[in-house]
Amino acid sequence: MEIRNEFGRWGRVEAEIPYECVKEITRMLRKTYKGISSHSFGYCCTSDYDYYHKNCNEDDYVDAKIFKGGMNNQYHDGRFDIGNCVWFMWRITNFDFDNIIDTMSTIAHKYNCEIKKPQNDAYCIELRLAPTEEDMCRLYMALMRKRYYTDEPKEISMEDALQILKSNSEIQIEIMKLFN
Numbered sequence: 001m002e003i004r005n006e007f008g009r010w011g012r013v014e015a016e017i018p019y020e021c022v023k024e025i026t027r028m029l030r031k032t033y034k035g036i037s038s039h040s041f042g043y044c045c046t047s048d049y050d051y052y053h054k055n056c057n058e059d060d061y062v063d064a065k066i067f068k069g070g071m072n073n074q075y076h077d078g079r080f081d082i083g084n085c086v087w088f089m090w091r092i093t094n095f096d097f098d099n100i101i102d103t104m105s106t107i108a109h110k111y112n113c114e115i116k117k118p119q120n121d122a123y124c125i126e127l128r129l130a131p132t133e134e135d136m137c138r139l140y141m142a143l144m145r146k147r148y149y150t151d152e153p154k155e156i157s158m159e160d161a162l163q164i165l166k167s168n169s170e171i172q173i174e175i176m177k178l179f180n
Helices: 019-032 048-052 097-110 133-145 158-167 169-179
Strands: 002-004 010-012 037-039 061-064 085-091 113-116 125-129
Touching (some): 019 061, 019 097, 019 125, 097 125
Antiparallel strands (some): 002 010
């Protein structure tokens, strides 16, 4: 996640969804709902799910929009570079959609993530990183390190950052905006 301080300088804080979460969600969907097609990644573009993966179902699927190869490549140095949000394309005709969302949410919570149900059929299912206190503290610490020309300390400990975050709701709101 990239952050910008008030002087336009950039910093980076690592907070991303683990690929294992996406894999476990798709594996659990295939295991729980027999006949559903669910893949953790595709090749190059949306149409390549059917070509490279076996057992595809065009009526019932939940596929992560993560790609390996082509112009949409998210696979670098032996791992997927996902970020703090993953979208799932979906089409459900033979299963209860709310049950599928509940199954996905159960797995997502294990990895400190949350599932956002789409507003209608035109939207994707959204898997978002739910920041922990530690993530928020690290982000606040990074923001403090990036402050220049102030009298405030540039280095701050994790304990001090946690105290400040718990006592100041405005800072919490600003940091949560960075996750959305």
